[in-house]
Amino acid sequence: MVSRTPVTWGSPTPSLRPSFAEVHVVTAAPEPAVAPPVVQKREFWVLIGHAVVLGVFGAFAALIFVGVITFGGTWYDDARPGWFGGHWWWVAVAAAAGVAVGLVRRLTRLPWRTPGLFEDLQTEHVDPRLVPGIAAVSAVSLIGGASLGPEKALGSMGGGAGSWLARRRGLTTSDGQVNTLAGFAGAYGGLFSSTVIVVMLIMEIARPGGQRFTKALAAQIVASSVSFGVYFAIAGAVFLGDYRVPRYGFEDWHLVAAIPLGLFAAVLVTLLVGFIQGASRLFGLLKVPAVAKSVLGGVIFGVVGVALPLTMFSGADQLKTMLGGAGTLGLGVLVATLVAKMLTFAVSQGSGFVGGPIFPSLFIGGAAGILVHEVIPAVPLGLAFSCLLAAVPGALVAAPFAMVLMAAFLTQVGALQTAPVLIAVVTAFLTMESVKFLLVSRKRARAATARPAEPPKPATGAVQGE
Incomplete structure (x- = not known):
């Protein structure tokens, strides 16, 4: 038998509220320390x-x-x-x-x-x-x-x-x-x-x-x-203002023209990456000592340099020469120099020489800008040069905003003229990133297709017992 405690009407019931001491203890609990900045x-x-x-x-x-x-x-x-x-x-x-x-x-x-x-x-x-x-x-x-x-x-x-x-x-x-x-x-x-x-x-x-x-x-x-x-x-020397381009007035259509310039830069970067991978693969397949590979690489860019001298070295000084002689070199020399610079850059890297990619890519972009102006004179030289000068390295090194600043400082174009440069760089950058995404997605799809199908899992115990 279960005993029941009688309840007297009017008797005080036990309070469910916490006591003052309990409230005091709760409110006095230390707060977690905030880390200093x-x-x-x-x-x-x-x-x-x-x-x-x-x-x-x-x-x-x-x-x-x-x-x-x-x-x-x-x-x-x-x-x-x-x-x-x-x-x-x-x-x-x-x-x-x-x-x-x-x-x-x-x-x-x-x-x-x-x-x-x-x-x-x-x-x-x-x-x-x-x-x-x-x-x-x-x-x-x-x-x-x-x-x-x-x-x-x-x-x-x-x-x-x-x-x-x-x-x-x-x-x-x-x-x-x-x-x-x-x-x-x-x-x-x-x-x-x-x-x-x-x-x-x-x-x-x-x-x-x-x-x-x-x-x-x-x-x-x-x-x-x-x-x-x-x-x-x-x-007492600075790198800024090295490439002075003719002044030109900003117009609305320059913003639209920057898009195809950015796409052209993406094409150039894709071609450059192809040259780099091809040269690296070819020199890697050569079964000769490392010294022989470096000598062969030197001979290649040396011969190309004899035919097209502007392809030698980093391209910083050579781009000044090309910009100063814009309109006098000829369309054939411009195209050949642009492609040959990609080749010599790839060969230099693949054959064991050591150096950076930023200055050569600046040359490639600047040369491409001069080429665009020669083919389409309606596009101002300053517009084409500054856009591609930034877009090619911006897409190659995945640093678009830094390249916009560098192009603006190097060419000393006005504030309004930097807007097309930014559009060209972002266009080239996003195009290259989309190409990378598509290539990675295709590679994953091929890997998933080539992977053998997993055998069916055995039934659980509950199902087996039914």
Whole structure:
């Protein structure tokens, strides 16, 4: 029998409300501590201090490296643009550069395949052990006339210094990545002569997220600013305003014209990627020593340089010559130079020479702009040149906004004239990304089709028992 407790009417019932002490205890519970902002942490200011050091280091590294390749490349000074304006002894110089590249690679034990510039930026790490070999081989490559730029060697030196310093000081992985990006910014601050371009370029390619964004942004601004200040104080030279184009008035139809210009840039980038993959595959299939591959590559771009001298070297100075002689070189020379530059760039990379892709792609874009103006004179030279100067590298390196800024600074076009440049770059960038998406989707579909069908799963126990 269950006993029941009698309830007396009018008797007080037990209160369900918490007591004052319980309320006091609940309200007095400590709230979770709020983390201080990133800029109020000690490690943030440690990174800023490192950025100052990396900025100074990058400025002097750029001064020395650019000085070495500029002095070493003076043998090219007597070049004449046009068909067969070079000298046949250039082939011997390029072949000798190939021999030197192979020997320096062997002495420094530099692997045949090393991470590219974009891979270093995306991983936010540079192996310091590879830096001496990369810098030495790149210097020989650029002095020998290879169609490559100096940004790979400078980025490796700056980024390698940042990675080495991070390991030396025992930084966390996240802060070490920030330190590496600051090293890149320090190396490029003097080369590109613009903190805005440098920071935008690195941030677009690396894309650091979370708290690293604030740290990386601040560290890169400091490093590139210090680098530019030191570089300019000593060299007094800037990269901006190098390509002066004729002034032209902005019209509404320029915005529409920028779309086909961007599509043309995407076609050029697709062709360039095809050249690069083809050259890499062909040189990889050659069963000869690495030195022989470098010599063969030197002979190829040396012979092409004799026939079309404007294809030699990074293309920075050669594009000035082409822009100054627009209308006098002839349509055939322009087309041949444009295609030949893609070939020599691909051969230089595939045969073991070391260098960056930004300066050659600027040349390809600028040359393509001159070509468009020659074919369609109604399109102003400044419009075609500035749009393609930005669109080709913008689509190749996946840094559209940085390339818009670079084209605007290099050509000194007006504020309104940058609107078509942005449309052309975005058109080329989105076109290339859509092509990549289609190729990846097709590859996945083929893999799914080739995969054997999975055998049917056995029935569960519940079903078996029925």
